[in-house]
Amino acid sequence: MSFRKQARWLVLLSAAVAQAAPEKKDDAAEVTLEKFVVSGAAAGQFTAGGGSSKATLTPVEMLMIPGSAADVNRALQTLPGVQAADEGNALFVRGGDSRETGMWINGIRYPGTTSVNAPMGTFTGSISPWLGAKTEFAAGGFGAGTGDVLSGAVKIETLGVPEAREASVNLAAGTVAGAVSWPWGTRAGMTVTATRLDLEPYFELFKPSRSFAEAPEGNTFSVAGGWKYRPEGEVRWFGLHETATVALPVKDVFQSGEYRSEGETRFGVVSWREKRGAWTHDVSIGGGADEKREDWMTSSWTTEQERSEIVARSAWDAGYGVWRGGAEVAGERLDYAWEFLAPGGAGAAERLVYRGRSRETLTAGWVELETSVARNVNATAGVRAWDSRRAGEAGFDPRLALIWQMSRRASWSVSGGRYHQVAEGFYYRDGTEPARAMQADQVIVSYDWKRGQRSVRVEAYAKRYRRIVGFDRKYSVVGDGVGEARGVDFMIKQPLPWEASGRLTWSTVWAERTDPATGVEAPAPWAVRNSVVLIVERDFGNWKCSLAGRWANGRAFTPITGAVSNGGGGSEPVFGAVNSENYPSFRRIDCTLARTWEVSKRVTAVTYLAGFNLAGWDNVQAYEYSDDFRERREVPTLFSRGLFFGVNLIFR
Template identity: 30%
Template structure:
């Protein structure tokens, strides 16, 4: 990555010119940038540009646009010359093929396993939410319409979310009536997001199934600002350079679905409709040519309530939550020694009310991570590291009395510390073979045990064909609420052995990827009746993920993903092997995108086998009331899930730096009433479907780029 160098003079100058096509027509919306500083601008409707820069001396000016071959001009800043670029169309041939590690997927070009902010925002149906965009990738099962990530037959709690390598707390305690949730951040606060559905290396621990690695946005090259407004909320963002080596960003937003539900109706009675807010900021100092120190902080909060939330007909669920994360990180890759240090503090506070029961969950986690990389003369890359994570968990339960007061039922406080270390080496050979081997060890005060996780990743490439595989042992300490009064010797860490084997072929314009996975679980912790923890569970999940990409033309692309999974694990009530909640046998997603001048159009169709559930087959008397009689665990299935979404966005340049974006989406185009769960009559003789929260609806908004 290139960073701005400190100039000899802070005085700004301008670079002017024009970008045109082979027939002389001005090319609107092309990006013109100085590579040495990353300062950039866009061309106007006639192809002209004005670029402001504080750089002095030799520079490389580059112009690029979608569908055209980039062009560069060597120059000296300042200059009175007018620079003219002639861009020619990119030929429809396969681009360079880059092998993607086993288990990692992409929404973008296919050459990296990352989600860029614009790709998240333009994914139809994602509503600019990173977790929803990830759900369109192979390996993530569509269990419900929440944002929870069920990865390759694993539970939602088995996926870890990181920001600049720091853990972002996102616990899931109950099956939220509107779907499981995973905490993420605004995608425009990030440079990229990498999703791994398994096979990730030893630098990352305490996760059984999946990993979401988000990297906060770098300091802006120039002053930027934006204002956004929609039927669902408002937001503002600002970024600037305080010094040639220092930059900052700040943003804030408020969201409410009240107007949306009032206009288009709701499938569930929201009491109140969801509303949330967030504020964030970052400050970065470029410590060297390839080094930086960055402080990133975000605070988010939300509240909502929904009726008919339980098995019965009259239950109400309400939740109010707040979470925050502050991360101070240092990275330097200017020499063969490459240090990285992260200091962070994460917090989470949620108050849930379910009928007459109230649960308060408060978590906090100071974290320290440090690693050192080294590149040898033969190209071997080594990295060693260590981390310390102190998790403090407090739970308080209350019951509402007949007088309306809340009476305490229990209070639990569980402090814990986890210390981990790893060593990893990787080498790329001339034959096209690439190998990564590593060993990780962890010890938690909750379990009192030390674990060892060896992991191996292999890849072989010949032209546009590549074979990949990964094998490893993964441990995770169950959440402190499972520990209760158990001694450490009885609270064993959960474990899974993973194997992934796959084949990749193609590149940007056309590509196919197939992966087989097999996961074998041991020492699982789950909840039985009355939230009693049950351990020593076992399980297995295996299946196939397929992703096919095709760029039909320079402006039109499509991709289809398919996942087949078979997931079984011990039922905590009976001790028998049964389907897991993530046993979504078949999942198919189709996404298409077309760009016509300033208009971008996208559409998506998602299908999934109905999720398993435990049916109620009768009732029995219990102290004068009816108590449910359950069928075999997870023996029944919901109806199949089907949803289609359409999105549109239009951009218009307003001068050299300003622009206007109009965007909108039509959600649930087919008006499908997807069943998320069931509720029953008071005597359990009649079953009623509870549909997905939203009806067919239109979401529109605008963003002004300043």
Template identity: 20%
Template structure:
């Protein structure tokens, strides 16, 4: 890892208490910069009630699908070997700033995505809002990003699907890996139990908190204790016979953050309810068993049964006191078969039973991306304590017909049953593939999608239990071609239309009153690292436009993550078996922000900002060069070093303001940094 200590360590939480905590934490730690861009930084994260989803491989043509192997992702410069952080260099992916790897894909928010790891749910995919992933990088076999119009086998989301496939444990001998870097360390042990059974167990823990105590932000005055995180992943594989397999899974993660807002600090002056000591503790644990069966003649079955527990305890000044615990039991079924030659059918379903216990005492600021002003100090104090029970169900049907050698058609439908809000949705998905030559394929896909609202928006007292799901329609056209010597290219044009976004309402807290749209084109040129030769990498270029509209007021504005031009050039050169060098250059249009044009004194005598047009201005363009060198000393010992932001570009994340908003100064992101790590295999 790098030596950078992020100032945006909000974690992915799961219920309303966690969402309110995330909102207050974002305000507490990013207020100076967020004052200029409140929609992006101050609004509460769109956190959902826990959802359990199942991974399946789409039989459809690879429309809007980017596939990378774990080997090529692990050595991408600027990631410190964290496989999941490399996804930000894929086409159509935008991120908020250097401190976050949470992806906003093709005009959708990071919270609009679904994340799958080896067929099972994960509570959250990134620690501290994007600092490091919860997945052990050495276990990742393949990573797939479905940017739009994904098939019916995937669940309820209006954004994208990130599907991670982990490898099986080794079966030759007992062994392991130890990886030590600047911010943390991780370890993996694996091996056979007998001829039919094997296992792995991986654990990761930050240790920078053992070396440093606190970090003070000079602009806001916030004193942050160094964040702590840990996670684990375990798998026990039992090959019953050649056709049937059982696997037992145990995964979990936890994050802890403490900070203090001194009473005389700039932030305490701007938001008095945030003054004092604050602490956020969140974590999840999943245990499951998965049965894979192959019945021959193209018939296979996959069944998963398990439980996920999500916990959160949060306190933020006098603005929030909350505890919550969510217990979800899930059952998943997937059946695949070939009814006739040229036909592939997949059917699946899921049942989830959820219990959520929560106790919340918080300021209900009702912040969304449609309101520029997010003020906790003037918000009403609301208390809620209850135990909620809900059941959710999903079912899908997918069929692919290979009509001729050149033409294929995919049809499907996805049905959602929401037992909490009492909603049902049946949505069609379809795709067409034309292989004009053995190396050239044209694709088209279309689908309708829905998504449960953010957790805090549907909890009684804080939200509105009469909300509808968010809706989206995706359309994609693409062409891909494979060239000689491992080269390939793919060009896609897409459009997403969104509806039923949630906006604040003074009477019922929230209503479905927003919409949006995004459209763009993406080009990916790639050189496969397994095709021979010393050079590999890719160029990803995205041109897009993303807008939001408040349908109640009629006001339209740029999406928080609207970056019309995004470019990534990743190059890796393997000089020998021992040495490999890499470079990654990234560029994107400056992110939009809402300017502060003045100030006023409210009825309480507090100075409050006056905002200009929502997301009416942009930060300067962002660009950065990362360099990396890998040295394999022996089969057991490897080293890497990285130079992050090699030419010391001062990229801005926003602006900080003094207490009365009369002066501002730019807030820069990562400076030039040196990162290194040691990998030991045994």
């Protein structure tokens, strides 16, 4: 949950600041936001990670982004193409739902399911930036090697062999954490981290904007390591176990009371990569499980997902171009048991029960060629073949990307293709006709310019959706929805006066989709028309300082415009036009301050301070209605004004 992510962010920020401290002379360790550039990437590709030729946005930079809260998704929310639909960590990309964006860790799909309810914002699976050595984000336009997503893809490579032996202990309000790195010689090693969170002490100091029946608490344990058996051959492994619990009062149309959410995520992957001559091979085997239970008065939603996968890829540099290809097989089991109140006849609440189990075997194979087709023009053409047991169909997805390097500083690119995604298992119920795989056709045009530390990137895109699957107000499955989205994304990076640097992103989108409850095409509820993020960073001596401002139009929602008697002494809501109103605009200012102190040659201390929602703006998460539906009141988001602070000790 969001407060838990904020506190965990501070645990990892201290280690990040220590690694990037000014005292160090290694340029690779002194990466700051000033080095953020995006250049020469295909349309839709925003690559983040050290060592990438397309961009450099290291874990240190992600952690220093104010409000990132130790979460890869939150850091990526500051990039163009991602709409700020609410204060959750889910990625709503270019008019698409968050379930249409996937995350892969070392080539294996991360099994983070989205909560059925979202009284605190839309949350989905994610990890800490500090556990990744390289993160790539594609807001569409991805090649044939990426499938089963419609809108966005996040790909993370985890840490391998640690550079040095060290241990750290972190103490902060509501948080205790530790980390140990063990190099085994120069070719192997591992890093283990553990975090315990209980925000009850923090809430005694800073009252949240909404009351909690039970303060957020949780545990996180991870292990990452590698064995570099030859200069161009390596085995890596990564494992994660995380639990989280939170409870707070929530009011709905038919009931009000305590909402409680419990979640547990387990994930593991082993990967092998080797380069021999013109050939590169990599194989990943892994999977995980994600369990969520949401209880609300007499209603409950339990979802359990298990997924295992094997992926094999190869690349061959043929001289005239690079051939890439691969195959993958994924198996998934999803169990769900939902009992809840929904609109019934004559305005009465009706209790519905959905239970089921869904099985999926998804196989895919792909091939693509990247080559020069003219002077300063590169093309990547490919095709992906797939077969889904759950959807009961197979298909082919063609992909194409062109990049024209018109000068040393500027380039144009265009990419597009067809994409398919099989909906989650709870959309496939016994006795219902299997829904076909959802489909999107997309084209993106991009212009990219850079000069030194200055860069500008502009992208325009258009998408058309078919066969979209969704739920109506009774959680009945509704298929064959259609939609479209188009918009423009803009990003500029510019040095500023007084030795500061800044990054401005602006995304605008127009999107419509079939509303499952009414069957009419209406504005997509998560397609925020304008989203703006400004990040400014400056060092004051040994202090690293970052300031971030966020603004976005309010997302659309369907209002309750009146009420009628249900004949039993109560009232039945009357809904207005679908998504015809918008919540108030979203505004927030966050900051980060951190300093490294060299206590001795072997001990480093890091003090840090993070401010959230410094202006104290009351952003609106939702509306609650009176029993007769004549009055409504604003439900604030979780991020009231707050300060997180602490100290981290690092022993080398």
